[in-house]
Amino acid sequence: MNKRTFLKNLTFTGIASSASFEAFSKTIEAYTLISPVALAKDEDFWQKIRGGYKLKPDYINLENGYYCFLPTETLENYINHIREINYQGSWYFRTVQWENKDKAAARLAKAFGGSPDEIAITRNATESLDIIISGYPWQKGDEAIFALQDYGSIQNMFILASRRHGITNKIVSIPNHPKTDEEIVKIYEDAITPNTKLMMVSHMINITGQILPVRKICDMAHRHGVEVMLDGAHCIAHFDFKIEDLNCDYYACSLHKWLSVPLGAGLLYVKKDKINKIWPLLAPYELDHTNIKNLNHIGTHPVATDLAVNNALDYFEKIGAERKEERLRYLQLYWSDKVRNVPKINVNTPAEPSRSCGIANVGIEGLDPNEMAKILMEKHKIYTVGINYAGVVGCRITPNIYTSTEELDVFVNALKEMAKS
Structure with missing residues (x-):
């Protein structure tokens, strides 16, 4: 294999040539006339995007901020890169x-x-x-x-x-x-x-x-x-x-x-x-x-x-920067706006849309954040992380584009139940 062919095959066309990415592209193209703001609320569209991820069903993951799962297309291409480099060995390292x-x-x-x-x-x-x-x-x-x-x-x-x-x-x-x-x-x-x-x-x-x-x-x-x-x-x-x-x-x-x-x-x-x-x-x-x-x-x-x-x-550019931003901000405001005025619930993130996007932090008065995270996981099957320093007392909540509003409703109901008790 010559250098030009190797570069072409390995670096830039792997994802575009896959059948799954072509299907993903067609899904995106079907929604091109919908504005990012409107599309952010279209659960049918984002459910299709969710289908491109392999998600653990044991709990609702609201801790994407540490590490965001790879969509299937990226994951499979990554595995193929590992295989190809192992096949090429030192030649790859000394040439390209x-x-x-x-x-x-x-x-x-x-x-x-x-x-x-x-x-x-x-x-x-x-x-x-x-x-x-x-x-x-x-x-x-x-x-x-x-x-x-x-x-x-x-x-x-x-x-x-x-x-x-x-x-x-x-x-x-x-x-x-x-x-x-x-x-x-x-x-x-x-x-x-x-x-x-x-x-x-x-x-x-x-x-x-x-x-x-x-x-x-x-x-x-x-x-x-x-x-x-x-x-x-x-x-x-x-x-x-x-x-x-x-x-x-x-x-x-x-x-x-x-x-x-x-x-x-x-x-x-x-x-x-x-x-x-x-x-x-x-x-x-x-x-x-x-x-x-x-x-x-x-x-x-x-x-x-x-x-x-x-x-x-490739995946990010197909989704689109504006679409992704609007979706993440919509999800954060979807749940945080529902609890900002609930007694004993403190949202530690500004309410103005320009001052935040997908990440927010919420606490329950009188409840240690680590205990709060434990209750969310053990009782409500919601995974998140407790934060208790620098004037921030609560759990950090980080949904991703595939998170559904149905899952966030479960989270909101859990917060309200915890605040009452």
Whole structure:
């Protein structure tokens, strides 16, 4: 098999040639004249989409935020990639692996923003963020800013940077129900001093699903000469945006979440003029690349996951970014609007549609979130996760596009029953 044929067969046409994907495509095409807003409420359509997933029937899964299941088309293509690479062996690794990875990164850039020279495929958002924090040119006395509500292990990486370099970490706290964008911007701005170098901001707070006004925060920070690293672990393929429109310096995401890439794929964006200032976490195969490859060498790795990025993008692009966003937001508001005014039920996510999408958090007064999650699972067969820190007391609820309103009705009734008792 020559290189050209291998690339064609392995990388880009596998999913499109499958009978199941053709059937999926026909389903989508039958609804092209329906607006995304209207389609979000069409349970018949989403039931057909649900048919493309193999779901465990033992419980209702409302914890898709940790890891989103792969649709059957992506899963089968991923398995085929593993088989094909095992068949090709060292030939694949010594000939086309980097070209294939570059093409997958270029597709990510086209779909979500940035140039191909600014986008790297990492293993997850944690790795992406740690590359920046650990490789930043810190000097003793420098300051970093992040929020109490940010992801815990990333906060710990800043603590390690403090121990190693003598930097100071300033921790702010974001309210669950801000009144305006400016209120949030001011919280970050008030923490800035002449020593502030880098600010980490969650594009979407993972424990509540609150979307922060990151463009306004980035613009403000840059006026003060401060760089901004955005934690977008839950954002890509969840709601529609382009990275370059955010005006950030660094961006990170986990592709195994809402893009439904197999485990072991994340995204790192570094603005082109910032690449050379970051010290690589691991030494590159060739020193002193002028693009993001200088930060992205991890040795031999599961290259089948890189190839599956293409399949996940095929599926996502067929669904459509706007359709998916509208469906996820509709599902979240469907259940949260039904319980926001119920006594003893606290929704810890803003009600305004622009401040959230598919993720929300809800608690019951007087009930520990872990106990709440246990009751939901054992009594109501609903799987979720308890959160009890940083001013957030409740369970994080993350449906996916295949979640039905019927399942959410079960959840709403369970919440109301728990609140009464």
